[in-house]
Amino acid sequence: MAKTQLNVRVDEGTARAARERALARGMSVNRYIEELVKQDTGEVGHTFVEAASDFMKQYESVFAEEFGTEREGRR
Known part of the structure; x- marks a missing residue:
């Protein structure tokens, strides 16, 4: 940059x-x-949220396997 x-x-x-x-x-x-x-x-916060979202998308199956798919508000 x-x-x-x-x-x-x-x-x-x-x-x-x-x-x-x-x-x-x-x-x-x-x-x-x-x-x-x-x-x-808010750039720092926005960058953090984007990174956290990418992380969750990447490891969603691992979390679902470990903790199940039942979450508050979702079944």
């Missing part, structure tokens, strides 16, 4: 907080900000 440079101006307290939080998470400030925006727009 191509990257685009985005310049923003924030007060020193916000900049300091961003640097500290990024450092605590072991990532760059750029990556930290990118993750915050993804979380805010």
